[in-house]
Amino acid sequence: MLLEFDEQEGLIRDRSLIDPNHVVEEDRIVGRDKQLQEVTKMLRVALGDNRPPNLFLYGPSGTGKSLITKAVCKNISRICESRDIRFGTVEVNCQDIDTLGVGVYELACRAADEANVEVEVPKHGVATKEKWDELFRIVNENFDSVVFVLDELDMLVGRRDKQEPAFSRLLYQLSRAGANDELTAYLSVVAISNDTKMMESVGSRALSSFTPEDVHFDDYDANQLQAILRRRRDAFHEDVLDDDVIPLAAAFAAQTHGDARKAIDLMRVAGELAERQGDERVRERHVRAAQDKVEKNRVLEVVRGISQQKKLCLYATAAVADQTDDGTARSTTGYKVYQFLTDSIDADQYHQETYVNKMKEMTTYSLVDFERRSHGPSSGMFLEFQFGERPATILETLREDSRIEVAASDEVQSVVTAQLRNET
Known part of the structure; x- marks a missing residue:
């Protein structure tokens, strides 16, 4: 049965293009020319072996904050490699990190992965200071310049009995590391948040040392979402998408805060539904069925864990x-x-x-x-x-x-x- 399905041509040609987390080429990034230019302009100084400024990217979910950061860093890394500059990108999503100690250890692990080395301290049973030391050791030994991308940073609250949230203490330690001679490599931080007021919760010490450049991302409108999906329609084989598939998927996503991830996910699920049903084309009814499925799956995932x-x-x-x-x-x-x-x-x-x-x-x-x-x-x-x-x-x-x-x-x-x- 598996071989029979494997021999079927299907409707989807390149599934990576309809993966919302896949980092696409720059020419597929639509409706974010201003933000792409700003992030590129500020991070590009790493190409001259200089320290880029810290950034704060904020706006609703699915508006391109992570995508643009990763795309720019990927291009910088490629050019730095040709110039013999050891540039690294350390990406962490803070949504499931509950304490500062766990956050620092996760950063050390991602930095080690980027450098293809091992972390030499355990996750538990050691002080957070030792984890910081290990993180800085990995960075110093393996990079000339490194950008820490902290996605959904506002979710790293930490223990409630602390005077300031864990993300504030994390920003302070990272932004002060270079000034305290703990780092020989250049370090900059890109903080990403859906919460436009996150910086109001950052402590005064952290704020004075972090001092980021702000880049705002607003909602995509339906026309921008259509343009995004059109740039990815080659994920499907030629002439298998009905004309109303992309406008409908964009319209559904525009209703919920202009989330590009949702628009891309809708097109993916619609294509998969059409394949499973043995249809020769992806049609409007597949998009409507995908809308019901995506919404229900997301809500079910959330409500399953609440009291x-x-x-x-x-x-x-x-x-x-x-x-x-x-x-x-x-x-x-x-x-x-x-x-x-x-x-x-x-x-x-x-x-x-x-x-x-x-x-x-x-x-x-x-x-x-x-x-x-x-x-x-x-x-x-x-x-x-x-x-x-x-x-x-x-x-x-x-x-x-x-x-x-x-x-x-x-x-x-x-x-x-x-x-x-x-x-x-």
């Missing part, structure tokens, strides 16, 4: 947003639905402040965002939640939880309708 109370808060709020014209939900209305929901399944019920705090925590998963609103002196202040995915998809996914499934969806819908009527 029961967060699920209840999220379900109640999504139920409200699903019935509003603009897909938003007031915190006051969401809390009333949450009260009904907890009563109906006999779950613990928290105060409105706790409900709001749990919904605020959902912003770290990019499921929701919120703004503080007021609809006149009589209504008071409230938070208005907006969803990054379709509320209907979130509801459908959460109903896979047996406890939430107990609550009849039509009853919840009736409560939402009544509460929305009370808003007006």
